[in-house]
Amino acid sequence: MDFSFTPDQTLLKNSARAFLDEHCKPATVRLLWDDARGESESMWKEMAQLGWLGLSLPEEHGGSGLGMVESALLLEELGRAAYPGPFWPTMLAAAAVTDHGTEVQKKRWLGAIATGEARAALALLDADLDWNPDAVATRADKTSTGWQLTGLKRYVAWGHVASVLLVPARTPDGVSLFLVEPGASGIRWTPMMNMDPGTRLADLTLDRVPVRSDDLLGAPGAAAPALHQLLRRGAVGAAAEMLGAARRCLDMAVGYAKVREQFGQPIGSFQAIRHKCADMLLETENSHSAVYYAAWALDAGAEDAGTATSIAKSYVGDASRKVCGEAIQVHGGIGFTWEYDLHMYFKRAKALEAQYGDADFHRELILADVAG
Amino acid sequence: MDLNYSADDRAFREKTRRWLEANTPTDDLKTLAERKAWHRKLYEAGYVGMLWPKEYGGWGATAMQQAIVQDEMARIGAPPAINGLGIGFIGPTIIVHGTEAQKQRYLKKMLTAEEIWCQLYSEPNAGSDLAGLKTRAEDAGDHFVVNGQKIWTSSGPIADWGILLCRTDPKAAKHKGISCVLLNMRQPGVEVRPLKQITGHSLFSEVFMTNARADKSDLIGKLDEGWAIAQTTLGYERGGNSLGRVTRYAIAFRQLVRATKQLRRNGRPLIEDPVVRAKMGRLYAELEVQRYAGLRVLSALNKGDSPGAASSITKLSYTEFEKRYYDTALEILGPWGQMMTAREEFEEIDTSSGEAGTWATAFLWARAGTIYSGSSEIQKNIIGERVLGLPKEVRADRLRS
Incomplete structure (x- = not known):
């Protein structure tokens, strides 16, 4: 029983922290918030050089073959920096291609992703906003050369910079997965503004979008297990990112409480503030336990891996919102200003709360798992 | 990072489970004598005093093993051992701060539950602010004369001994002038009155000390330096449960x-x-x-x-x-x-x-x-x-x- 990180894992975490402290400063994030594209091409290339984009990819396709624990470590640091960009959706799509793709599909996408040439986006939600893979309503009809997709996909993150979209759609055999070109005919994008400008979302209307039969990922009608696995990984990664945001806010709140004086003394000496900070630490440490237990469970194929991922997502979603929110409260008025950095992490955590299944969705999965 | 139990821990769990299945009493334990007998059996099997050093009758086990035993006991619904405060907190305090004579006199009987222990810390006016305690211990040559009141004392009615925080120098500053001494509960100057809790049970009590006697040889650590000892006592939680x-x-x-x-x-x-x-x-x-x-x-x-x-x-x-x-x-x-x-x-x-x-x-x-x-x-x-x-x-x- 060992809940601590290996020296290699600690090294990865420390080097990620060092890189992001230098290349993804709050000022950098602010510039990207105002940028039309919203993510940095040069940072992406550097992430590729650091091996982050291939971290979890198989070695034969230019990756390092590492697991969810390593991805979570990296994502915690990215969350701590409020990094804006398509890192995690790209990694999740790459994992789906790794697990279910043909050799041709793997060759086409995995190397390009590891080297930073390609990005991917996920179009998981349909019009009725149900995260359950069985609820997919977008239709895939057979044509002479492959398929054509028709439907509405909502809140697709980073589709505007993606080279490929992972799109679940319903065929006569059931829900299937398709690799779709973002610029294909019949696709209409409607960008929208999230309260977190570091998460770029758009609705995607598909009107008889042609997809070649080679771009079906896995067998027709067999996408549900792949989508469940994708949601599990997605949920743990989002939880890790939220944990990073919470840790940043906790650090900022404690640092501020030590130096900000009112009534002739540091506000951290008042129990009202100190107890708040203690509660924030408790939530952050419990979140750490939840994230890394779930990440380990996924890597180890533990019996309770599914439940653990839902626990991590629902618990850390609540906890990070509370911790980041209370950090604003500890700061008072300055914490509510645009110029102070706290809101970046608060908004990032909030945006992730609604991704890869919200807390209500995951609590239902937990109960169905343990109680039927 | 590997959250699987080690092969040793799995084997230990298996052995513990088999022992508990064979030995856990099927009927409720009703009397103190029955509970002591069950405690004794747990002790002899190596499941009580697990973290104590072997030289004082303990088993020198790991925190993980102790946690596994508690886990298996919970799983099977086994009655708990008794003397938890003694074994969890008071004994370790004596091991760290006590004299060799005190260790020889008290530790083994604590482990076997031959003598039950309670903690005499809180007072009606000294709860969270424990250092505000007023129970007085006056020097009477070879012993102290103790007067005062303690409260929220778990196991009070069944306790043979208590670890007492008392004021030995009333003129010293609040956190100074406090001493830690072992008090015999079975003496005329000690009266235990059970308190009824909101559950209707009476698991704790008030303790009144009127000219009670505590031998100087039962002083733990140095005179007037009991506060530091109380701090370590409060810090002995080791994740066993x-x-x-x-x-x-x-x-x-x-x-x-x-x-x-x-x-x-x-x-x-x-x-x-x-x-x-x-x-x-x-x-x-x-x-x-x-x-x-x-x-x-x-x-x-x-x-x-x-x-x-x-x-x-x-x-x-x-x-x-x-x-x-x-x-x-x-x-x-x-x-x-x-x-x-x-x-x-x-x-x-x-x-x-x-x-x-x-x-x-x-x-x-x-x-x-x-x-x-x-x-x-x-x-x-x-x-x-x-x-x-x-x-x-x-x-x-x-x-x-």
Whole structure:
């Protein structure tokens, strides 16, 4: 029983922290918030050089073959920096291609992703906003050369910079997965503004979008297990990112409480503030336990891996919102200003709360798992 | 990072489970003599005093092994050992601060529960502010004469000995002039009056000392330096119950699931109500997070790291969770959850006190956890000051001294 990180894992975490402290400063994030594209091409290339984009990819396709624990470590640091960009959706799509793709599909996408040439986006939600893979309503009809997709996909993150979209759609055999070109005919994008400008979302209307039969990922009608696995990984990664945001806010709140004086003394000496900070630490440490237990469970194929991922997502979603929110409260008025950095992490955590299944969705999965 | 139990730990668990299956009493233990006999059996099997050094009668086991024993006992519903305060806190204090004569005299009989121990710390006017205690011990040559009152004393009526914090120098500053001494509870100057708790049980009591006698040879550490000893006593939580505790929560959760399948509201079983399901999903998540956190503590202990002030996070976390747990369970169960006597369809559950009871008793018991052994507010002060490094508060008593 060992809940601590290996020296290699600690090294990865420390080097990620060092890189992001230098290349993804709050000022950098602010510039990207105002940028039309919203993510940095040069940072992406550097992430590729650091091996982050291939971290979890198989070695034969230019990756390092590492697991969810390593991805979570990296994502915690990215969350701590409020990094804006398509890192995690790209990694999740790459994992789906790794697990279910043909050799041709793997060759086409995995190397390009590891080297930073390609990005991917996920179009998981349909019009009725149900995260359950069985609820997919977008239709895939057979044509002479492959398929054509028709439907509405909502809140697709980073589709505007993606080279490929992972799109679940319903065929006569059931829900299937398709690799779709973002610029294909019949696709209409409607960008929208999230309260977190570091998460770029758009609705995607598909009107008889042609997809070649080679771009079906896995067998027709067999996408549900792949989508469940994708949601599990997605949920743990989002939880890790939220944990990073919470840790940043906790650090900022404690640092501020030590130096900000009112009534002739540091506000951290008042129990009202100190107890708040203690509660924030408790939530952050419990979140750490939840994230890394779930990440380990996924890597180890533990019996309770599914439940653990839902626990991590629902618990850390609540906890990070509370911790980041209370950090604003500890700061008072300055914490509510645009110029102070706290809101970046608060908004990032909030945006992730609604991704890869919200807390209500995951609590239902937990109960169905343990109680039927 | 590897959260699998080691082969040794798995084998130890298997052995413990087999022993408990063969030896756990099938009938309720009713008398103190029966409970002592069961305790003795646990001790001889190596399941009591596990973390104590072998030279004092302990077993020199690992924190993980102790946690596994507690976990298996919870799983099978075995009655707990007695003398928990003695073995968990007082004995280790004597081991660290006591004289060789004290160790020889007290430790073995504590382990075997031949002598039961209680803790004489809190007073009516010294609770969270323990250093404000007023019980007086006056020098009478070879012994002290003790006068004063203690309160919230667990095991008071059955205790043979107590570890007493008392004031030996009333002129010294508040945290100075306090001594730690062992007090014989079986003497005319010591009167124990049970207190009835909100559960209706009487597990703690008041202790009145009127010209009671404590031998000077029973002084622990140096005269007037008892406060530092009390601080270490309060810090001896070693994660031994971190698995067993969660297993009790999990057993109660399964009982909650069964109850919500039987109970009906609005023409359907409670468990089909989405509101109930959301609440239960949250409870299960929270109880599992307690387990993950417990594994993290055990992993750190295994590596020889001492949790120190961080153990305040654990205590705060599980006691506050317990309140939310039983609050929510009773919210779900409605009037049925409030019954103090078990009906046929309504299984007894393990309460946080380790005693069997109904959901209502568990709900009431949960109020105790955030008060005893340093209230939640005290834990947050410790976390704030010693873990986060926030500045100390300005306190009136510090300004005076």
